[in-house]
Amino acid sequence: MTGERPLVVAADETVLDEILRVAAVAGCELDRAPDLTAARGHWARAPLVVLDEEAARLPPVLPRRGGILLVCKGNPGPRTWESAFRGGVERVISLPDEETELAGAFADVVETPAEEAGLVLGVVGGRGGAGASVFAAALALAADREPGGALLADCDPLGGGLDLLLGLEKTPGARWSEVRLSGRVSVASLATALPQRRHRGGSLPVLACGPEGEGPAVESLSAVLSAGRRSGRTVVCDLPRALSDPAAEAVAVADLVVLVAPVEFRACMAAKQVLRPLSALTARLGVVACGRSRSGVAADQTVGLLGPPLLASMEPERGLAATIERGEFPTKPAGPLAKAASAVLAFARREARAAAR
Known part of the structure; x- marks a missing residue:
C-alpha cells in the first residue's frame, strides 16, 4: 500500500x-x-x-x-x-x-497486485463424515504459514459452521450473514473484520456460515475469491457435497478441488456421485484418501476407481476427534493430517506455476 x-x-x-x-x-x-x-x-x-x-x-x-x-x-x-x-x-x-x-x-x-497470484482451493467430502471440513482447515493453516497468507471460507451452510470446528464460535467478527460484497474488495480489510484462529505461523481469518447457517451469496464469494487471488492470498473453500450456486462458482474458478474419500469401497461409490457434478465444472481435481482399508487393499487401488489422481493418503490420526472436541485445532504439526495438507498445497502450487508459464 x-x-x-x-x-x-x-x-x-x-x-x-x-x-x-x-x-x-x-x-x-x-x-x-x-x-x-x-x-x-x-x-x-x-x-x-x-x-x-x-x-x-x-x-x-x-x-x-x-x-x-x-x-x-x-x-x-x-x-x-x-x-x-x-x-x-x-x-x-x-x-x-x-x-x-x-x-x-x-x-x-x-492492495497492489501480488507478484504471484493467490490460489483458490476447494475441499469436498466423498461422503458424510469423511473429514472434509477438518482437512480444509488444515490446508488453510498450512497455506497461512506461507508468504501471502490464507483465508478459510465456509461454503457449506449445513456443515455446522467452521467457526465451531476451530473453537471460534464465541469470537467476535463477521460471518457470511453480515458480509455483502460485490466487485473489487480488499481482502486485507475483510480479514481484519473476521474471527481469526491463532497458530504458530500467524493468525488465520475464517469466514464462517455462523449458527443460523446462512451461506455466501454468489457475488460475495466471487468478490472474496478474486480479491484473494489478486493479493497473493490462498483462499480455501469448504464445499458442500450437493453444490449450491456459490459452491459451483468456487469450483469453476478453483486452481484445485480436493475430494476427501475414506478408503472403503462403499465410500468410493458415494464419492463417484459427488465427482459427477464436479467434473462437469472443472478438470482440476485430486483425491486425498483417509483411513485404512479393512480388506487390506492399498489406498491407491481403492481410490483409483474414482479417476482423479491420488494426492495424499492419510492414516488415522490418534486423538484427533478428542483434540477437536476440546477446541485445540490445529493438531499435531507432523501428524498425518498436516503432512497430507502440505503435500496437497505443494502440488497445487506446482500446477499453478506450470499453468502460468
Missing part, C-alpha cells in the same frame, strides 16, 4: 456519500477537500484523485497530473465530457452502473 491516500474533491453531498461508501467497502481511507484550491497540499502526492462534476467544472487552478477520475450521477452529458477533457481526467465513472470500476481503483491503491 502507498503511504498517501486518495484525494476526493466533491461538493455534491450525494455523490460524496457514494464515493465514501465505495471506498469503505474497498478498505481505502481518503483525504477530502471541498474544492480544488483547498486540495493543493495533497494534489501532487495523492495516488488517485476523484472529482465530482462540480469540482471538475471549475477553472483549472492546479497542474495537470495523471490518475484523475470524474464521478457523476447517471450517464455523463456533453458538459461533463468537456470538463473531463479540459481537466485531464483519465476516466469518467457513472454511478451506480460503474460502481465496480470505482471500487477497483480504490482496491488497487490499498
Whole structure:
C-alpha cells in the first residue's frame, strides 16, 4: 500500500456519500477537500484523485497530473465530457452502473497486485463424515504459514459452521450473514473484520456460515475469491457435497478441488456421485484418501476407481476427534493430517506455476 491516500474533491453531498461508501467497502481511507484550491497540499502526492462534476467544472487552478477520475450521477452529458477533457481526467465513472470500476481503483491503491497470484482451493467430502471440513482447515493453516497468507471460507451452510470446528464460535467478527460484497474488495480489510484462529505461523481469518447457517451469496464469494487471488492470498473453500450456486462458482474458478474419500469401497461409490457434478465444472481435481482399508487393499487401488489422481493418503490420526472436541485445532504439526495438507498445497502450487508459464 502507498503511504498517501486518495484525494476526493466533491461538493455534491450525494455523490460524496457514494464515493465514501465505495471506498469503505474497498478498505481505502481518503483525504477530502471541498474544492480544488483547498486540495493543493495533497494534489501532487495523492495516488488517485476523484472529482465530482462540480469540482471538475471549475477553472483549472492546479497542474495537470495523471490518475484523475470524474464521478457523476447517471450517464455523463456533453458538459461533463468537456470538463473531463479540459481537466485531464483519465476516466469518467457513472454511478451506480460503474460502481465496480470505482471500487477497483480504490482496491488497487490499498492492495497492489501480488507478484504471484493467490490460489483458490476447494475441499469436498466423498461422503458424510469423511473429514472434509477438518482437512480444509488444515490446508488453510498450512497455506497461512506461507508468504501471502490464507483465508478459510465456509461454503457449506449445513456443515455446522467452521467457526465451531476451530473453537471460534464465541469470537467476535463477521460471518457470511453480515458480509455483502460485490466487485473489487480488499481482502486485507475483510480479514481484519473476521474471527481469526491463532497458530504458530500467524493468525488465520475464517469466514464462517455462523449458527443460523446462512451461506455466501454468489457475488460475495466471487468478490472474496478474486480479491484473494489478486493479493497473493490462498483462499480455501469448504464445499458442500450437493453444490449450491456459490459452491459451483468456487469450483469453476478453483486452481484445485480436493475430494476427501475414506478408503472403503462403499465410500468410493458415494464419492463417484459427488465427482459427477464436479467434473462437469472443472478438470482440476485430486483425491486425498483417509483411513485404512479393512480388506487390506492399498489406498491407491481403492481410490483409483474414482479417476482423479491420488494426492495424499492419510492414516488415522490418534486423538484427533478428542483434540477437536476440546477446541485445540490445529493438531499435531507432523501428524498425518498436516503432512497430507502440505503435500496437497505443494502440488497445487506446482500446477499453478506450470499453468502460468
